[in-house]
Amino acid sequence: MTPHVVNVLLSGVFHASILFLVAAGLQVVFGVQKIFNLACGSFYALGAYVGVSAVGWYADAGGPPALFIVPLALAGLAVGAVGVVVERGLLSFVYDRDETFQLLLTFAVVLMMEDAIRLTWGTAPRSTAGLYLAYGQVRLLGATVPVYNLVVIGASLAIALAIGWLLTRTAFGRIMRATADNREMAEALGVDMRRVSAKVFTLGAALGTLGGALVIPATAAMSEMGIELIVEAFAVVVIGGLGSIRGAFVGALVVGVLRSVAISVYPELEMLLIYLIVIVVLVLRPRGLFGGAAT
Amino acid sequence: MKRGLVVTVATAAVAAAPFVASTYHVLLMLPFMAYGVILLGLNLLFGYTGLVSFGHALFVAIGAYTGAFLTTHGKVRSLEVILVAAASLGTLVAVPVAALCVRYVKIYFGMLTLAFGMVFYTFVLKFYRLTGGDEGTPFLRPSLLGQSLDAMPKVDYLAGPYYYYSLAVLGLAALCMWRIVHSPFGLCLKTIRDNPAKAETLGIGVTRYRFYAFVISAIYAAVGGALLGPPTGNVDPTLAYWTHSGNLVFMTLLGGFASFFGPVVGAFVFIYLQNWVMSIVPYWRLIFGAMLAVIVIFAPEGLMGLVTRRRPAPTSWP
Numbered sequence: 001m002t003p004h005v006v007n008v009l010l011s012g013v014f015h016a017s018i019l020f021l022v023a024a025g026l027q028v029v030f031g032v033q034k035i036f037n038l039a040c041g042s043f044y045a046l047g048a049y050v051g052v053s054a055v056g057w058y059a060d061a062g063g064p065p066a067l068f069i070v071p072l073a074l075a076g077l078a079v080g081a082v083g084v085v086v087e088r089g090l091l092s093f094v095y096d097r098d099e100t101f102q103l104l105l106t107f108a109v110v111l112m113m114e115d116a117i118r119l120t121w122g123t124a125p126r127s128t129a130g131l132y133l134a135y136g137q138v139r140l141l142g143a144t145v146p147v148y149n150l151v152v153i154g155a156s157l158a159i160a161l162a163i164g165w166l167l168t169r170t171a172f173g174r175i176m177r178a179t180a181d182n183r184e185m186a187e188a189l190g191v192d193m194r195r196v197s198a199k200v201f202t203l204g205a206a207l208g209t210l211g212g213a214l215v216i217p218a219t220a221a222m223s224e225m226g227i228e229l230i231v232e233a234f235a236v237v238v239i240g241g242l243g244s245i246r247g248a249f250v251g252a253l254v255v256g257v258l259r260s261v262a263i264s265v266y267p268e269l270e271m272l273l274i275y276l277i278v279i280v281v282l283v284l285r286p287r288g289l290f291g292g293a294a295t
Numbered sequence: 296m297k298r299g300l301v302v303t304v305a306t307a308a309v310a311a312a313p314f315v316a317s318t319y320h321v322l323l324m325l326p327f328m329a330y331g332v333i334l335l336g337l338n339l340l341f342g343y344t345g346l347v348s349f350g351h352a353l354f355v356a357i358g359a360y361t362g363a364f365l366t367t368h369g370k371v372r373s374l375e376v377i378l379v380a381a382a383s384l385g386t387l388v389a390v391p392v393a394a395l396c397v398r399y400v401k402i403y404f405g406m407l408t409l410a411f412g413m414v415f416y417t418f419v420l421k422f423y424r425l426t427g428g429d430e431g432t433p434f435l436r437p438s439l440l441g442q443s444l445d446a447m448p449k450v451d452y453l454a455g456p457y458y459y460y461s462l463a464v465l466g467l468a469a470l471c472m473w474r475i476v477h478s479p480f481g482l483c484l485k486t487i488r489d490n491p492a493k494a495e496t497l498g499i500g501v502t503r504y505r506f507y508a509f510v511i512s513a514i515y516a517a518v519g520g521a522l523l524g525p526p527t528g529n530v531d532p533t534l535a536y537w538t539h540s541g542n543l544v545f546m547t548l549l550g551g552f553a554s555f556f557g558p559v560v561g562a563f564v565f566i567y568l569q570n571w572v573m574s575i576v577p578y579w580r581l582i583f584g585a586m587l588a589v590i591v592i593f594a595p596e597g598l599m600g601l602v603t604r605r606r607p608a609p610t611s612w613p
Binding site: 036038090093094097099100101103104105107108109110111112113114115116118119227231234235238242267268269270271272275276278279282283286 | 401409413578580587
């Protein structure tokens with residue numbers, strides 16, 4: 001493999017690990033609550049801006065640059081609490097309605113969040129100056145790679161494993177899977193649906209905000225980044241299959257790497273290729289690679 | 296009949312607007328009338344057939360780009376030709392898209408339409424040699440009914456001949472749609488919306504009817520999209536973006552999807568309110584997002600639902 005190929009693939013995997021976090025948030029919420037959360041991109045944007053601010057405060061307070069990822073990740077996770085506000089304050093009113101209303105309510109959050117971010121942080125792009133290379137770079141198979149990218153890829157893998165552990169090995173995971181399978185039955189067996197909904201939606205939101213926070217050293221925060229990412233995350237979950245975490249993982253790799261390859265080979269194709277794959281998957285295998293039956 | 300009276304008065308008011316209202320407000324009526332056409336079509340799919348498209352901006356953009364192309368590159372300036380071409384191209388694209396999309400309902404239908412919309416968006420954005428990329432393509436002033444009006448000042452043209460032309464198209468579109476939804480075909484669509492399984496047993500080809508409704512609504516979107524071009528004189532890729540599709544659904548819900556004229560009312564209120572809010576603060580999305588949330592939670596039948604209030608608000612539909 002030439003260094004150029006390694007570079008393209010690794011930048012694709014880096015993008016995929018961010019995409020996976022946001023898509024996993026989408027999947028958790030869809031799997032359990034059957035809500036397609038358009039606002040997951042907005043949570044991602046919010047996490048990015050909060051991450052920039054947190055790292056800024058941290059640097060001003062004189063924290064060692066080598067540990068900047070700690071306040072970054074903590075801020076990303078903490079702001080996920082916005083999920084409980086959206087869930088209790090808005091979505092909980094429309095659980096008995098058709099899913100169209102739930103979808104439109106998340107679209108309302110998309111609109112509100114975009115301007116709330118502009119109102120708070122202004123319209124100019126924000127970035128964390130210089131922190132991207134705080135960990136230096138390594139040579140890997142002839143290519144030069146920022147260590148931060150590898151840290152994020154590792155963190156994303158760890159989170160994927162943690163979600164798997166949560167779903168299969170804990171009591172809460174069993175409740176989530178039971179609710180996803182049969183909501184009424186789970187409720188009849190004594191599961192407090194209000195608490196489960198609030199927890200699951202907050203978990204989904206926190207995955208999105210964490211993804212946004214982690215991506216920010218490598219790029220700049222812009223108010224449109226949320227509505228742009230949601231269509232990529234959407235491609236991920238369609239390719240992988242709605243509601244499946246494993247699907248999100250594979251789908252993120254497919255979308256992340258393909259996009260990276262397309263940009264380096266034929267830039268005009270970039271997302272066009274991804275959407276064409278989405279359409280092919282939806283037409284030939286609407287439940288995606290790992291999803292349940294489509295209705 | 297009360298509704299007939301209201302419609303007559305409203306039409307008369309719109310027709311009289313250029314004589315009484317300020318030019319500024321008259322010019323705002325142009326996007327309203329274009330969106331009126333688009334939403335009448337969208338609601339055949341949304342309100343009458345029960346399918347929520349999150350990619351209808353695709354057909355709006357196809358109509359708008361057809362007009363821009365014909366006037367800039369094709370030397371065609373007749374608006375009648377442009378509208379027919381937009382409708383034809385809209386149909387041409389809608390047939391395969393609809394054939395694939397109507398195999399699914401609910402969230403899968405919404406996702407597939409969104410994906411198709413984004414394909415077209417990326418296409419017009421990336422192939423800039425053909426489409427001008429994010430700068431868009433100019434939409435030169437079209438001639439109306441064979442009359443070239445290039446000598447007219449722009450405002451006089453838009454607030455005069457073009458205004459009444461748009462009004463006529465909206466009126467005609469509403470008349471056709473009224474006939475469609477009150478025909479046996481329209482009744483079949485409502486049956487499909489309320490109970491697809493029963494409709495199938497009654498011998499209605501559910502998929503086929505959904506397909507027809509999709510294509511008709513796409514034609515309306517393309518015609519309305521072509522009408523959006525001349526007032527701004529330019530069309531750009533954001534017309535095809537998924538948030539534009541979302542806004543179309545928003546307008547329909549705002550006016551009321553359960554009523555025939557609801558979407559038209561929604562377009563009117565949306566355009567004027569957006570303009571008014573933007574003249575005060577730049578953050579119209581924050582206010583409109585909150586408004587959408589309030590409508591979804593408290594008034595799912597929209598403004599028309601608040602006015603008429605004959606039936607209890609539907610909780611399970613759309």
